[in-house]
Amino acid sequence: MRKADVIIIGGSAAGATAAITARRHYPEKEVFVVRQEKQVSIPCGIPYIFGTLGSASKNIIPDAMLEKEGVKIAVETVKALDVLRQTINTTEGVITYERLILATGSLPGRLPVPGFDKDGAFPILKDIAHLEALQKRLQSASNVVVIGCGFIGIEFADEIRKLADKKVTVLEIAPYCLSLAYDEEFCVEMQTLVRSRGIDIRTHAKVAEIQGNGRVESVRLSDGTAISADVVIFGVGAIPNVEIAKAAGIKLGPTGAIAVDRAMKTSNENIFACGDCAEKISFFGGRPSPLRLASIATLEARIAGANLYSIRREHDGTVGVWSTAVGGLAMATAGLTETAAKQNGYDCVAVVVEGPNRHPGGMPGGAPTKLKLVFEKNTGVLLGGQVRGNESAGEIINTVSACIQKRMLAEDIATFQMGTHPALTASPIAYPLVNAAEIAISQMRKTRA
Amino acid sequence: MRKADVIIIGGSAAGATAAITARRHYPEKEVFVVRQEKQVSIPCGIPYIFGTLGSASKNIIPDAMLEKEGVKIAVETVKALDVLRQTINTTEGVITYERLILATGSLPGRLPVPGFDKDGAFPILKDIAHLEALQKRLQSASNVVVIGCGFIGIEFADEIRKLADKKVTVLEIAPYCLSLAYDEEFCVEMQTLVRSRGIDIRTHAKVAEIQGNGRVESVRLSDGTAISADVVIFGVGAIPNVEIAKAAGIKLGPTGAIAVDRAMKTSNENIFACGDCAEKISFFGGRPSPLRLASIATLEARIAGANLYSIRREHDGTVGVWSTAVGGLAMATAGLTETAAKQNGYDCVAVVVEGPNRHPGGMPGGAPTKLKLVFEKNTGVLLGGQVRGNESAGEIINTVSACIQKRMLAEDIATFQMGTHPALTASPIAYPLVNAAEIAISQMRKTRA
Numbered sequence: 001m002r003k004a005d006v007i008i009i010g011g012s013a014a015g016a017t018a019a020i021t022a023r024r025h026y027p028e029k030e031v032f033v034v035r036q037e038k039q040v041s042i043p044c045g046i047p048y049i050f051g052t053l054g055s056a057s058k059n060i061i062p063d064a065m066l067e068k069e070g071v072k073i074a075v076e077t078v079k080a081l082d083v084l085r086q087t088i089n090t091t092e093g094v095i096t097y098e099r100l101i102l103a104t105g106s107l108p109g110r111l112p113v114p115g116f117d118k119d120g121a122f123p124i125l126k127d128i129a130h131l132e133a134l135q136k137r138l139q140s141a142s143n144v145v146v147i148g149c150g151f152i153g154i155e156f157a158d159e160i161r162k163l164a165d166k167k168v169t170v171l172e173i174a175p176y177c178l179s180l181a182y183d184e185e186f187c188v189e190m191q192t193l194v195r196s197r198g199i200d201i202r203t204h205a206k207v208a209e210i211q212g213n214g215r216v217e218s219v220r221l222s223d224g225t226a227i228s229a230d231v232v233i234f235g236v237g238a239i240p241n242v243e244i245a246k247a248a249g250i251k252l253g254p255t256g257a258i259a260v261d262r263a264m265k266t267s268n269e270n271i272f273a274c275g276d277c278a279e280k281i282s283f284f285g286g287r288p289s290p291l292r293l294a295s296i297a298t299l300e301a302r303i304a305g306a307n308l309y310s311i312r313r314e315h316d317g318t319v320g321v322w323s324t325a326v327g328g329l330a331m332a333t334a335g336l337t338e339t340a341a342k343q344n345g346y347d348c349v350a351v352v353v354e355g356p357n358r359h360p361g362g363m364p365g366g367a368p369t370k371l372k373l374v375f376e377k378n379t380g381v382l383l384g385g386q387v388r389g390n391e392s393a394g395e396i397i398n399t400v401s402a403c404i405q406k407r408m409l410a411e412d413i414a415t416f417q418m419g420t421h422p423a424l425t426a427s428p429i430a431y432p433l434v435n436a437a438e439i440a441i442s443q444m445r446k447t448r449a
Numbered sequence: 450m451r452k453a454d455v456i457i458i459g460g461s462a463a464g465a466t467a468a469i470t471a472r473r474h475y476p477e478k479e480v481f482v483v484r485q486e487k488q489v490s491i492p493c494g495i496p497y498i499f500g501t502l503g504s505a506s507k508n509i510i511p512d513a514m515l516e517k518e519g520v521k522i523a524v525e526t527v528k529a530l531d532v533l534r535q536t537i538n539t540t541e542g543v544i545t546y547e548r549l550i551l552a553t554g555s556l557p558g559r560l561p562v563p564g565f566d567k568d569g570a571f572p573i574l575k576d577i578a579h580l581e582a583l584q585k586r587l588q589s590a591s592n593v594v595v596i597g598c599g600f601i602g603i604e605f606a607d608e609i610r611k612l613a614d615k616k617v618t619v620l621e622i623a624p625y626c627l628s629l630a631y632d633e634e635f636c637v638e639m640q641t642l643v644r645s646r647g648i649d650i651r652t653h654a655k656v657a658e659i660q661g662n663g664r665v666e667s668v669r670l671s672d673g674t675a676i677s678a679d680v681v682i683f684g685v686g687a688i689p690n691v692e693i694a695k696a697a698g699i700k701l702g703p704t705g706a707i708a709v710d711r712a713m714k715t716s717n718e719n720i721f722a723c724g725d726c727a728e729k730i731s732f733f734g735g736r737p738s739p740l741r742l743a744s745i746a747t748l749e750a751r752i753a754g755a756n757l758y759s760i761r762r763e764h765d766g767t768v769g770v771w772s773t774a775v776g777g778l779a780m781a782t783a784g785l786t787e788t789a790a791k792q793n794g795y796d797c798v799a800v801v802v803e804g805p806n807r808h809p810g811g812m813p814g815g816a817p818t819k820l821k822l823v824f825e826k827n828t829g830v831l832l833g834g835q836v837r838g839n840e841s842a843g844e845i846i847n848t849v850s851a852c853i854q855k856r857m858l859a860e861d862i863a864t865f866q867m868g869t870h871p872a873l874t875a876s877p878i879a880y881p882l883v884n885a886a887e888i889a890i891s892q893m894r895k896t897r898a
Contacts, residue, residue: 017878024891045809045871052872058811065879283866295869295877302864302887313864321868330873360494362507365840391814394873395844398882401866402851415751415762417732417850419770420744422494423501424779424843428744429466429514433847438751442473 002095004032006308007088009078009244010103011035012126013043014275014297016061018101019071021305025312029098033066034090036077041126043294047152049131050138051159056131081248083268099270099308102245102258103301106276106292109237111147115210121232124152134233138163141230145219146170147207148235149177151324154190156233157199158326168198169227171205171219181322181333183372185352186386193329202227238292240277253279254288262314264304272307274300283317283404284336284383285344291320321401323394332397335384335404338374347377349443351436357389359420359427369393371432373400373413375440377447380409387432392425399433410444413437451544453481455757456537458527458693459552460484461575462492463724463746465510467550468520470754474761478547482515483539485526490575492743496601498580499587500608505580530697532717548719548757551694551707552750555725555741558686560596564659570681573601583680587612590679594668595619596656597684598626600773603639605682606648607775617647618676620654620668630771630782632821634801635835642778651676687741689726702728704737711763713753721756723749732766732853733785733832734793740769770850772843781846784833784853787823796826798892800885806838808869808876818842820881822849822862824889826896829858836881841874848882859893862886 006022008015011033022031041049045059053059063073076090087096108123110116122134138144138160146157149172161168170177176187177194195201206222210232218226240257251267253259257280258266258273266273275297280289296318306312323332338350351373358366369389376383385400387393403413414437420428455471457464460482471480490498494508502508512522525539536545557572559565571583587593587609595606598621610617619626625636626643644650655671659681667675689706700716702708706729707715707722715722724746729738745767755761772781787799800822807815818838825832834849836842852862863886869877 013878020878021887024887027891042808042871042876044869044877045812048812048871052813053809053811059809061878295867295880298877298880298883299864299866302883306863313860315864319866321866323868323870323873325870325872330870332868332870332873334868359491360502360508362502363494363497364501391839391873392841392844394868394870395841395848398848398865398867399844399851401868402848402855405866406851406855406857408855411762414755415748415764416847417748417768417770417854418744418847419772419781419783419843419850420493421772421774421779421781421843422491422497423774424772424781424840427491428493428747429462429469429510431744431747434747434751438470438473442476 002093004095004097005029006031006099006101007095007097008033008101008103009088010105010275011037011040011073012061012103012105012275013294014105014301015103016066017298017301018103018274018305019066020069021302022308023069023071025306026309030072032072032074032095034074034076034078034088034095036075037127038075039128041128041131043126046124046126046131047155047159050135050156051162056128056135078244081244083248083250083271086270099272101304102266102271102273102277103275104241104244104277106238107241108234109239111207111234111236113207113209115212115216118210118212118216119214120212120216120230121210121234123234137231142167143228144168144231144233145227145229146233146235148172149201150180150235151178151322153235154178154194154324154326156235158194158197161197161199169200169202171207172201172203173206175203177201177203182331182386183337183339186331186388189388190326190331194326197327238276242277245273245277255279255290263307263311264300264315265307272304274304280318283319286317289318289320291318293320293322295321316405319401319404321397323397328390330389330391330393332387332393334397334401336374337384337386341374341383346383348374348383349377349440350374351440351443353432353436353439355426355430355432357392357426359422363422365390369426369432371436373436373440375410377444380411380444382408382410382413410437410440414441451542453544453546454478455480455548455550456544456546457482457550457552458537459554459724460486460489460522461510461552461554461724462743463554463750464552465515466747466750467552467723467754468515469518470751471757472518472520474755475758479521481521481523481544483523483525483527483537483544485524486576487524488577490577490580492575495573495575495580496604496608499584499605500611505577505584527693530693532697532699532720535719550753551715551720551722551726552724553690553693553726555687556690557683558688560656560683560685562656562658564661564665567659567661567665568663569661569665569679570659570683572683586680591616592677593617593680593682594676594678595682595684597621598650599629599684600627600771602684603627603643603775604773605684607643607646610646610648618649618651620656621650621652622655624652626650626652630786631780631835632786632788635780635837638837639775639780643775646776687725691726694722694726702737704728704739712756712760713749713764714756721753723753729767732768735766738767738769740767742771744770765854768850768853770846772846777839779838779840779842781836781842783846783850785823786833786835790823790832795832797823797832798826798889799823800889800892802881802885802888804875804879804881806841806875808871812871814839818875818881820885822885822889824859826893829860829893831857831859831862859886859889863890
């Protein structure tokens, strides 16, 4: 029987990060990543396989990252977990552990409509063989329908549209694409851009059936419209993969994911969980959070990995920070949108500022940047931010995230010490973050007066 | 006699921002910017006039920014300030004030060597006529020598080198260029890049004399070397412009700038100062800081403007955040370098990480990003950071700055909630900020054990 000090089940963003963290915090311990994939896809890079990268083999988490830290990798499928004996059963035998981290990820969400399983209907799996099969199928497809217009739907659609001779349609049940991430004005802007790139986005579109004789031929909407389709891709969320945990008697939480405390410990003293398979609570109010992102997974993994043998850090709750990019336009979001803040019961002040990301605006690479900040009205605490701009928007949002995490007030942000440069950023006189905070302060003062 | 509620002397980064802030905080008050320039140069944009922009007229702070906020602009030269009568005397007459903000900026530093005033020797003034004269002179110059290899020296040299048929030499007394901003490994990298672009950087170069018969002909170094020069540009720092303040009896501070408290108030109850003319104290230890940057000026202006009629905010001390960019390579710095931290008496741990700014690294626009973080060893407090990368480095440094300002610990940063995207940022598994903090934690633990 093989022995490991620490076993991590799963080798994607959560598993890899948990393993590296465990080695850094407990260098005397042997850490095994047990995963079923020979090679692991970079989860967020999957849409780019189909256009920009051209191959699933160019989107791999390098094992060298793990090997450099002394992590052992075992490619085998876990069949069962015995929490009393502290062992896992795999296709290759039994391994004992002192501590275990469940990083089993998620499975693609299913749409409860007839025809979901027809040939040519593809859920989004991270499995490389599956992705290669989809890629092959796309080569001969003329009509591609993507169901769900969140980040993944938009990114898939835009990448597939880069291939020759494809009609790409995206179906979204909500009034706008990306409506969970952004307020309406940002959603509409991205939607308009994506449409201008030749993609047919249909909102308010409720899918009734995937039609076809064995093989998909069309998607029928609830209003009776039928859209021709050779390939249908489902970007409709993710379901925590909790099978092993559940069978082993580990408690699940309110959303059906593995229940964890703030240290990422499960109901079993020696077992932690992180990533898509684990329950999340919101940084705002502590309610369960439905967000499933690689960046969230890696944070949880850094907490789980550090806490294995003594509790060293705790989770403050999920802020939710993420971004997307289409055709040189980047959009990023952190924390609550204005809509979400109001839905969560916050009385809030929202400010939008827009200006060039260079100074003077005529410097090369100049593009208008739009920033929205949402503050709680009475306290002035920053609840969320949204940015639309060029490449740098992907890092601007991380400054916004820092402000949210440290519960900074509009006043703190108005006196933020930022660096600026003509060729790299907006002007210090009108730096968007600071400018928006100062305008919010004026508005809050007016409301109080 | 004209009357104003608030007078701001100076219309550059500090003056303009102070005026906008005053109007936002005290909308019932009339705010006058009194400045001598009809049009005001963007200070940080000045080097780009000579190459990228092509004209001083393309590098102007737009008056519309002020007018939109209801700020009045008076183009006249202030000759004296009478603090008892609360008036200023200008070339156009007398104006009374309730509150005054001194934003009189700085004058170029002088080099104590013979020949400093020869025809063809140019200090860096913000005055447009002066900049146009320099530009005209550069057209016919073959040999250009820039004295001082800080940001300004490098940016001037690189922009002038973009013009046809110029030999450009930069003289630096220190062993490396940019040594006040970066640790050696970053300085050397930038220096190598700048040299590879055909610019002759000479370090350890002490200027002894500007030679020539009336007009500059060469620069003689203390080792006897003479370097041919048609134009000599001095990028050797800035001296606070305190003439009006001093004559009016307002107290000066230890470095000769206008003394201010944490509210940016001077020794006179009704007078504030901000920007290059005002004293600065460091965020680290509270000693006087020699930094003079537009971004620092605008922060001070936001404090001064908000405090005019009641104290609403205070200065925590200057962190110092700034960046530069040459040929697509951006470098940025915040807080203390490792060298400066040690000079300031801190026992510190420094970590350098390097990796692609995309995931996978093969995504378009991918470039290696290097990040260095410096922590105080016993507390784990972040003291400073340096970034080398592409455009986004200019915003990554602002996340670093947020962490410094909130006195975040390595532990806080290791659990930072960042957003990532394949087309915009590094991978969440190896996000540089978080990765560097985690490595620092391992190192600090080892040191303690």
